[in-house]
Amino acid sequence: MFKKFFSSLLVGATLLTPTATFAEPEYGAGEWDFMNIEDLDLYTNTTVRSQTYLSGGGNFLVRTTNIASNNTYVVRLYEQDADGYDDFIGEKKLTGSGDAIFSVGNYVDNDGVAGKAEIYARIGLATYSDSSAEVKFYD
Ligand SMILES: [Ca+2]
Numbered sequence: 001m002f003k004k005f006f007s008s009l010l011v012g013a014t015l016l017t018p019t020a021t022f023a024e025p026e027y028g029a030g031e032w033d034f035m036n037i038e039d040l041d042l043y044t045n046t047t048v049r050s051q052t053y054l055s056g057g058g059n060f061l062v063r064t065t066n067i068a069s070n071n072t073y074v075v076r077l078y079e080q081d082a083d084g085y086d087d088f089i090g091e092k093k094l095t096g097s098g099d100a101i102f103s104v105g106n107y108v109d110n111d112g113v114a115g116k117a118e119i120y121a122r123i124g125l126a127t128y129s130d131s132s133a134e135v136k137f138y139d
């Protein structure tokens with residue numbers, strides 16, 4: 001949410017400033033920072049867990065690639081907690097390769113790394129199994 005808001009501000013400022021050029025680099029707040037790519041297989045009857053990623057808040061993007069356009073599956077996002085009861089952040093249903101974006105600002109806590117949310121995804125419950133899926137993570 002914050003990132004989206006901030007990038008609208010940047011766009012607005014660019015349009016209002018006559019000397020600004022569109023070639024100028026942005027300052028990073030409205031951009032996705034790529035963290036990692038994982039080879040996560042899709043299964044019909046279960047979900048597979050990703051690695052854990054630290055986020056300071058804002059939006060978190062799970063981008064799936066190399067998935068057939070007729071395969072529907074879920075992407076669930078969680079925040080890991082030391083007490084074992086991880087927070088369920090949300091679920092997106094995708095068909096084919098796509099983006100699942102979650103707002104994680106409410107899940108920043110101090111049980112793992114102070115001031116960070118320990119984020120991981122589970123992906124699966126697919127129409128059919130697929131071992132070629134690759135999943136990219138952005139903060
Ligand atoms: Ca935590």
Ligand SMILES: [Ca+2]
Pocket residue numbers: 079080081087107109
């Ligand atoms: Ca938590």
